[in-house]
Amino acid sequence: MNTASFRGSLVAISAVMSLAFGAEAFSAGAAPTGRVQTFRIGSYNAVALSDGGIQEPNDGKSFVLGQPVSKVAAVLKAAGVPGDHFELSIQPLLVTWDKHLMLFDTGAGNYFGPMAGALPQSMTTAGVSPASVTDIFISHAHGDHVGGLITAEGKSAFPNASIHMSAAEWQFLSGMKPEDAKNVGISDITALVSVIRPKVVPFQPGAELIPGVVKAVEIKGHTPGHSGYEIGTGKDAVLYIGDSMHSYVTSVQRPSWKVAFDTDQVTGAASRVALDKRAAASGERIYAVHFPFPGLGKIVQEKGGFVWVPESIH
Ligand SMILES: [Zn+2]
Secondary structure, eight states: OOHHHHHHHHHHHHHHHIIIIIOBOOTTSSOOOSOEEEEEETTEEEEEEOOEEEEEEOSSSSSEESSOHHHHHHHHHHTTSOSSEEEEEEOOEEEEETTEEEEEOOOOTTSSGGGBOOHHHHHHHHTOOGGGOOEEEOSOOSHHHHGGGBOTTSSBSSTTOEEEEEHHHHHHHHTOOHHHHHHTTOSOHHHHHHHHGGGEEEEOTTOEEETTTEEEEEOOSSSTTOEEEEESSGGGOEEEOTTSOOOTTHHHHSTTSEETTOSSHHHHHHHHHHHHHHHHHHOOEEEOTTSSTTOEEEEEEETTEEEEEEOOOO
16 A cells, blocks of 8 residues: 555545544434335336435535535535535435345444434335345445444344445455444444355456346445446436445535545545536436435536436336
């Protein structure tokens, strides 16, 4: 690791610490439970499953970096949301295809306290048993995405599922020291890695994971092996963007602003700029795990910039 990337990692680790430990509960003080939204991806059934959410202050260091707080607040307020903080939802995605029951990320489990970890209740509402999940696709190894893989008792939460993640991300996760893991919101790295190791199926960037159904899409910057996923084909296909974007306001409208959560902040910003351009040009459907529930919509070019337009689901 060179000095620059090491310094970048330190910045990212200290920032993610606030993601894990400085986050405040949503106003009710607990995750909304059992919240689901069904929709279609071509012929597949899909369900957005709420896991809860997190808040980050707009303080110049917890999330957006390198911009005056007042300037960031002005962008937030212009979008009709409070200027003093960011509200980020967490909603893993479930997709059914043939005999495959596929879950994209697993929420925070027991790692983030009462404001998140509601995925099991949402699955119950959706009528889906964790034991029936066949495939899990992990975007990256932060606590709010892998926490749901393990139960409070230290058992596999999805005992029959293969766990797909990029080889680089598995190397990152399985090599974490406990203190580094805590800094990315994982409180029991040894237990997590030993529970999931037999089920992890590492892949290379861009791999066709289920041909014609799920394809890995490398989106660099957030973590060493961060991956999005293309689900389905044709105009109904959905791009699951993981944590390449967090705020439906600033990540989309100011993609070049650096973000404290990114391990490589320069590359993370470049990836957001590219994603805005790609998504607006193609008109493809986007699923954003941290945008307002249910996180489905499009990125549209408007007045020389980009905006998030949620899909109206009937
Ligand atoms: Zn996240």
